[in-house]
Amino acid sequence: MSGFRRAAAVLGAGAASTLLAGFAAPTGNGVEDQSAQVIVKRARAELAGARSVHMVAKVQDTAGATTLDLRLDVKGNCVGSVTLPKGGGRAEMVKRGQDVWLKPDKAFLTSQVPGSAGEDAAALINNRWIHGSAENALLRGLAQVCDLADFQRTYTARPASESLTKGRTTTVDGDAAITVTGRDGADTATYYVATEGKPYLLRVEGVENGQRGRADFSDYDEPVPARTPPPEKSVNLSDLR
Numbered sequence: 001m002s003g004f005r006r007a008a009a010v011l012g013a014g015a016a017s018t019l020l021a022g023f024a025a026p027t028g029n030g031v032e033d034q035s036a037q038v039i040v041k042r043a044r045a046e047l048a049g050a051r052s053v054h055m056v057a058k059v060q061d062t063a064g065a066t067t068l069d070l071r072l073d074v075k076g077n078c079v080g081s082v083t084l085p086k087g088g089g090r091a092e093m094v095k096r097g098q099d100v101w102l103k104p105d106k107a108f109l110t111s112q113v114p115g116s117a118g119e120d121a122a123a124l125i126n127n128r129w130i131h132g133s134a135e136n137a138l139l140r141g142l143a144q145v146c147d148l149a150d151f152q153r154t155y156t157a158r159p160a161s162e163s164l165t166k167g168r169t170t171t172v173d174g175d176a177a178i179t180v181t182g183r184d185g186a187d188t189a190t191y192y193v194a195t196e197g198k199p200y201l202l203r204v205e206g207v208e209n210g211q212r213g214r215a216d217f218s219d220y221d222e223p224v225p226a227r228t229p230p231p232e233k234s235v236n237l238s239d240l241r
Helices: 002-011 013-023 036-048 106-112 116-125 137-144 148-156
Strands: 052-061 064-073 078-083 090-096 099-104 129-133 163-172 175-184 187-194 201-208 211-218 234-236
Touching (some): 036 175, 036 201, 090 137, 099 106, 129 137
Antiparallel strands (some): 064 078, 099 129, 187 201
């Protein structure tokens, strides 16, 4: 508190009040008082209208858990990583415009390129970023992961036969939320919607086609970091072929 008192003395009471207003707690948005259908509709609309978002998604199947941690925007830019199941390794990725950088660890390379070829690839890349075009066949799939519009379609589409039930209030990483559970045949999904500030979709988790998954959303409309790997720490994909 001494720091705030010092600021007040220097800036004056009026200026200090303006400064501290930014620390005010977010106000309730009343979404928890609405129907399950309206809650989910509003949350889907916020996600569909987002210009950028931080998404951490995990899908569990018979092979294990695959995790995506991405900051991505509607222009196709992204920064993040993918972690494969059962020790399959991790790869960092950056996409800016049509340029893609991928930094796989040794476990990732050897899981994707078995045998001595994987070992040779790891030695050749030598912990550098692989740089190439999003149009390159080897990088196209990873580049498509950076398509925010695709994730928006996936998480905002409503099955025609989905039934929704409002649940309890809870928190997601400290943010107050209301839950709504949807059912469509054997598929289930629980939506966690912010009850303070805008009614953002904070989390969705459930089972679809026998696969259990969860996706967390945060940092709505925050810019994707623009920094790209330096040339001295990168190798052009064309030089590896």
